[in-house]
Amino acid sequence: MTVDDREDDRFVWLPTANQELLLKAGLVADSSAIDAWLAWRELVAGNEISEAESRILPLVYHNLQKLEFQDDLSAILKRKHRSAFKKVHTHLSNAEMAIKILSAHGVAAILLKGGAVGTMYYESAALRPMSDIDLLIKPEDFAKATEVLSEAGWDLQCNNPKLALQVINSCDFKNSAGEELDIHWRLMRDCWNADKNDLFWSGAVELEYKSLRTKTLCTTDHLFHVCCHGARQNSLSPIRWVADAIMILRSHNEVDWQRLYRLGKLYRLSLTLFHALAYLKEGFDAPIPEEYFKSIRDLPISRLERLSFTLYSQPFAEWGWKRYAEEIALQYSMQRSGTDLRPKTIAFVKYFQFVLESENVFMKSRRIFTRLLLPQSGTEK
Secondary structure, three states: OOOOOOOOOOOOOOOOHHHHHHHHHHHOOOOHHHHHHHHHHHHHOOOOOOHHHHOOHHHHHHHHHHOOOOOOOHHHHHHHHHHHHHHHHHHHHHHHHHHHHHHHOOOOOEEEHHHHHHHHHOOOHHHOOOOEEEEEOOHHHHHHHHHHHHHOOOEEOOOOHHHHHHHOOEEEEEOOOOOEEEEEOOOOOOOOOOOOOHHHHHOOEEEEEOOEEEEEOOHHHHHHHHHHHHOOOOOOOOOHHHHHHHHHHHOOOOOOHHHHHHHHHHOOOHHHHHHHHHHHHHHHOOOOOHHHHHHHHOOOOOHHHHHHHHHOOOOHHHOOHHHHHHHHHHHHHHHHHOOOOOOOHHHHHHHHHHHHHOOOOOHHHHHHHHHHHOOOOOOOO
């Protein structure tokens, strides 16, 4: 089957109408940004806003200031911007320290997500709030990285790192202040061929921000990561992927659309990219060539890729027994595709071993395993 533009007009990862207004207030360069802001204010008057929406407010403040617009909420927006500025620079200081420690011990690192996107593509890093720092290292360096980071006061938040290294893509570290550092050894998770990361390393570029010197993904790979990470269900509505992607697309760094096409094919995320980028073009007039969409429309999409996209575009609350069973089938296929273990079925077994051993990681999958394989109350034993 090929891509159908009309497969679904509502995915859980798309911004709501209210959220889209807020994004336009932060991203549109003319007076329609003010109209969007006023419409958003009217719609949410008296209601609490989500954490995801709160993270967009520094960008809104900056854009409205450029348009010389102020209202009775301007002081609140200014405080949000100032708070984001302090937190972002704390995280970037942590990134610089961690990268220097790793480099001193021969561990190469690539800066990912907000730390890189905010400094490379936004007018100010403070316009892109973040809750942690993400670094990509090579799997063979994970043990050394864990050792030297621990000596520097960063504690690994994982009970079985050896098993985690085989079946997932990252682990969290925390320092005494509760600040987080996420170390990745694979860029992606919940996709096929997740262990194939050579393209990202060979395409990495230099990043310089104040005293920070490091490597980061090239522009095309950042766009790939932002869209594929954002265009999926999340406990925190991931609307800032829209702002990140728009900022990347507006930058002077050209996207290699052929490379993006190849990445989508390799990880079986072409359908995800198609719908994410189609939303950006329709909603924000993003500069995406029609030739790219045509190439994806002409691409045969496997049944498993279509199932994966559909499944991860739905909220967990709507999953029935069929969806849980489909998640099992998908993880079986994904884990087998991204492992050097022999026989490959062992990768799937180890994945569920990790799920059952973890208390705070992949709780969704633990519930899947429990519901499918263990007796439920009110049923025959």
